[in-house]
Amino acid sequence: MAVNQIMNNGVLSYSVYINLRSKVMPHIRLQKRIKGIKSKAEAVRKERNLLRDLSHKIAQREGHGMTWRMVVSKWASTVSDESYLDKKYNPATIKDYISMMNNWTKNWLDRPAVEITRGDGREVLNTVLEERRTKSFQKRLKNTINMIYSWAIEERIIRGVHNSPVYGLKIQLKEEKRPEILKADEIRSLLYESKSSNHEWYSIWAMALLTGMRNGELYALKWEDIDLDNQIITVQRSYNKRENIFKSTKAGYWRTVPVSGELKTLILELKQKSKSEFVLPRLVMWRKGYQAKILKAFCKSIGLPEIKFHTLRACFATQLIGSGVEPIKVMKICGWKDLKTMSYYLRLSGIDEKGVTEGLNFLPNIGGNILSMNFGTTHV
Numbered sequence: 181m182a183v184n185q186i187m188n189n190g191v192l193s194y195s196v197y198i199n200l201r202s203k204v205m206p207h208i209r210l211q212k213r214i215k216g217i218k219s220k221a222e223a224v225r226k227e228r229n230l231l232r233d234l235s236h237k238i239a240q241r242e243g244h245g246m247t248w249r250m251v252v253s254k255w256a257s258t259v260s261d262e263s264y265l266d267k268k269y270n271p272a273t274i275k276d277y278i279s280m281m282n283n284w285t286k287n288w289l290d291r292p293a294v295e296i297t298r299g300d301g302r303e304v305l306n307t308v309l310e311e312r313r314t315k316s317f318q319k320r321l322k323n324t325i326n327m328i329y330s331w332a333i334e335e336r337i338i339r340g341v342h343n344s345p346v347y348g349l350k351i352q353l354k355e356e357k358r359p360e361i362l363k364a365d366e367i368r369s370l371l372y373e374s375k376s377s378n379h380e381w382y383s384i385w386a387m388a389l390l391t392g393m394r395n396g397e398l399y400a401l402k403w404e405d406i407d408l409d410n411q412i413i414t415v416q417r418s419y420n421k422r423e424n425i426f427k428s429t430k431a432g433y434w435r436t437v438p439v440s441g442e443l444k445t446l447i448l449e450l451k452q453k454s455k456s457e458f459v460l461p462r463l464v465m466w467r468k469g470y471q472a473k474i475l476k477a478f479c480k481s482i483g484l485p486e487i488k489f490h491t492l493r494a495c496f497a498t499q500l501i502g503s504g505v506e507p508i509k510v511m512k513i514c515g516w517k518d519l520k521t522m523s524y525y526l527r528l529s530g531i532d533e534k535g536v537t538e539g540l541n542f543l544p545n546i547g548g549n550i551l552s553m554n555f556g557t558t559h560v
Contacts, residue, residue, distance in 0.1 A: 380463060387460060
């Protein structure tokens with residue numbers, strides 16, 4: 181705030197400049213300048229009136245509440261605080277949620293959260309659909325928006341509304357496609373071709389296919405975790421690339437994987453070459469997170485389906501289930517907490533449906549041969 185004298189061609193005048201920023205919501209800022217005022221007394225009066233008017237306008241804008249960006253930021257800082265008594269979130273999960281909001285609700289970020297409507301929510305979900313993201317991703321995005329927005333309502337950060345912009349909106353489905361997965365002969369082809377060409381990823385792919393371990397668990401596997409006398413591998417840690425740390429497995433508990441004859445051979449081969457506490461080679465591209473791209477490129481080069489790295493785990497599970505291993509044992513080896521995940525792999529393997537139609541016996545058997553019958557039209 182200032183009243184300034186201005187001398188122009190020997191004529192004295194005054195100007196008033198007001199610059200106000202909200203203390204509650206710093207993104208709200210108003211400024212105005214008035215020139216050509218003839219006397220200082222008049223300038224002081226205009227300064228006082230202008231200050232009152234701009235303060236009133238800021239108060240009105242504050243009444244609309246925080247922007248969506250500010251809501252997301254405040255939620256993140258609140259739940260990150262160790263003294264927060266409600267649900268605890270992993271720091272990586274909080275970063276994921278912030279990134280998700282910045283990416284998919286970017287058009288909301290600088291708008292007052294209270295003004296975001298169901299139409300805006302529907303537009304976001306339609307964008308996700310157009311990008312051909314999965315039903316599970318749509319659901320996760322919707323739940324995240326609901327969770328943050330509802331938290332802000334409960335904390336009275338957002339006033340005047342009772343539900344989030346996506347509350348009650350239905351998740352739309354695209355036709356579900358069966359994911360690419362390798363059959364037994366394709367798995368053998370992948371390992372044969374990669375070993376024959378001395379591919380540096382051979383041992384990593386082989387270990388994944390023979391243990392069903394996750395990417396981070398493979399990267400974190402140490403020699404101390406392998407007990408060849410008892411023929412078991414103890415899976416007790418995982419590597420988080422984003423935070424560059426070793427932590428517990430995804431399920432939060434350790435588990436054991438039996439060592440087969442093939443796996444023992446692979447382990448002994450790796451042991452002969454190893455000069456590290458880690459079992460598998462420390463490839464730069466692996467540490468940088470390019471494991472999926474490299475596997476897809478190699479599969480394409482040898483004419484196999486371009487699978488993701490995580491699909492190696494699915495190959496392990498479906499081959500075991502298809503060969504008659506009890507699903508509950510596969511669930512235990514792979515470290516799945518719930519039957520929902522297990523049912524997905526059961527469906528991929530087709531083991532639940534195998535043979536269930538054998539008891540129909542519809543076709544007539546005449547003279548030891550199946551008779552082909554011609555069903556004509558019956559005239560009444």
